[in-house]
Amino acid sequence: MRRTIFAVQRASFSSNKSTKLPTPLDEPSSGLGLSTAVLMGGLFATGYFVGTSIGVLPNYDALKRQVGLAKDVQLDVRSKVFFDIGINGQDAGRVVIGLYDDVQPKTVANFIALCKGDKTSAHGQPLAYENSRFHRIIPNFMIQGGDFTAGDGTGGLSIYGSRFADEDLSVPHGGPGTLSMANAGPNTNGSQFFICTAATPWLDGKHVVFGKVLDGMDIIDKVESYGSTPSGRPSADVRIKRCGVVDDASPDDEAAVVIEAGAGAAAQTPEEAMQERLETLREVEVEFKTKQAAIDPTLFKQMLQDIATEKFRLKTLLKQKKDK
CATH class of the missing domain: 2.40.100.10 (Cyclophilin-like)
Structure with a gap:
């Protein structure tokens, strides 16, 4: 099941001048600068949000988790x-x-x-x-x-x-x-x-x-x-x-x-889950490549390597199950 995700810009809150508890959430915003929109919203079409920024670069661990390359908590x-x-x-x-x-x-x-x-x-x-x-x-x-x-x-x-x-x-x-x-x-x-x-x-x-x-x-x-x-x-x-x-x-x-963490969709068979992840990774890879100019070269290279490794693993497992 695809999840609709919104690109957002981190908001800044101050509690120095008000006794009101600041709104704690960074609200979805359409007022993104080009670089922020590219980095944070570039993969929105895949159904996965490419996460938290540190300066002008996305956080690598958050990025991996959102595209399904990190172990679920x-x-x-x-x-x-x-x-x-x-x-x-x-x-x-x-x-x-x-x-x-x-x-x-x-x-x-x-x-x-x-x-x-x-x-x-x-x-x-x-x-x-x-x-x-x-x-x-x-x-x-x-x-x-x-x-x-x-x-x-x-x-x-x-x-x-x-x-x-x-x-x-x-x-x-x-x-x-x-x-x-x-x-x-x-x-x-x-x-x-x-x-x-x-x-x-x-x-x-x-x-x-x-x-x-x-x-x-x-x-x-x-x-x-x-x-x-x-x-x-x-x-x-x-x-x-x-x-x-x-x-x-x-x-x-x-x-x-x-x-x-992140669960909630209807139960899938292992084969269905792997196939869905494989299809998603293919889409992520395409979107990621279109944003190459705005992404740190080291991060870009490592993410593509991780995506390729995960795709190979999934295809191997799916083939093994099919051949049984």
Whole structure:
């Protein structure tokens, strides 16, 4: 299944002159300079985003991961929570989210506590997501919520106080359904979070990814339909009416539910998956060659070598399976 990806330009945010929590996401933009558009959006036609820039060059590791040449990250879901969503006071349905406890324990503990709503701040204020709004919704990007103190993106509290430090920033944003922390810069996590509704690899390394929607993505899509661009101001009152922890694991069940970052498409046979990757790599190779003038020669040469190696590997495996 092809993924529709948008080329974007990194935005700059400052928290020095405002108490408002800056919008944490680099929004899709059509106002790209030529060099940025070529480097960051050159492969959009293939269905893969060619990632994060460092100066004028794309980040090599991010580039390899986005074209499927790096090993997929596997993440264990240990805990699950639910949101019962309300739109203009009417029940819209339940969203179930799996959390990566092992990788992001502090972030997950904060999120679970806010879903349970059984803690208070040092001043006695309830710390709870229940009845809080999704205050920022941008179609083809994300829905953002978690500001239960102000309701407009300027507030929020964690169970650790106002803000807490980033955990593992190496976990990639794996496409629609990815759960990640909103922030105002490094180590400024609070209670605000966002759920991606499109691929957002440019956020990798800047926001802590700590979960993924397991069930109810259709509800997320419905919420997304009430968004706006570029302000993100919702056209409806969208709230978390109820929330809590899903306890559906047997005490004797030690096996975790494993999700691949970026997974979510319908299950494929190994042959279908390999054939799709091979076709995609062919398209990537063509697009990459058309942008040669704008790409560092060393990077260009190494990427073509990697693509050729992976294509050969896939063709060999497919032939072996066919000959069996």
